[in-house]
Every structure is written in structure tokens, then in C-alpha cells.
Amino acid sequence: MEYRFELALCAALESPDSVVARQLGAGVTNPGGRIVDVCVLTPGPGFDRRASITADRIPDPAIEAAVGPGEAVPVSAAFDLPADRAAAVIDRAVGVGYLER
Helix, strand or coil: CHHHHHHHHHHHHCCCCCEEEEEEEECCCCCCCEEEEEEEECCCCCHHHHHCCCCCCCCHHHHHCCCCCCCCCCHHHHCCCCHHHHHHHHHHHHHCCCCCC
16 A cells, blocks of 8 residues: 555656656665665756766666666566667667676
8 A cells, every 4th residue: 555655646746847756765874774765856057967867868778777776687577679779779888888798
């Protein structure tokens, strides 16, 4: 029940002017010692610059791929795309530093 409530709350809080995050590790004296269930951030003037991973655009299919941090995933399992398109997305995502081979 709590999980569904948090997802519904996050969906209601979403807007183009804010960033909604779930299950963040937090803490001052014990980093990661507490979990923040839902956090809403209103970006300030330097947000885009500070949040940017790369000046180059990361392909949307790479962001949406079923790949988690530190996971090795076969291309066929990560992308529901034709092989040539998946290869192009991977090449681009590796080129901008978003994915590794």
C-alpha cells in the first residue's frame, strides 16, 4: 500500500518546474543512514549546469533502457529496437559517457 501511495503522490507532484525523487539515502552524520521517501526539488538558476552529465545529448532509448548502474546487460535484453538502431544508440551513449561497454 505504501509503495502505491508514494507512486501516486510522486505522480501528483510531478511538473515541468520541479524534480521529484523517491527513496533517497540521506543523513548528515551518517550518510545514507536515513531514507527520504519523497523529495521535491525546485531547480534554481544553476540547476541545468550542475545537473548536466555531458554537454552532448544522451539518446532517449539509452535513458529508458532496462539497464541499472553497474549492471552488465545483453543488448537484446536492454533495448527493444532493431539491432542496427540499438547499436547506434549504444555507440552514442558510450560516446557521451552515459554507458560503458
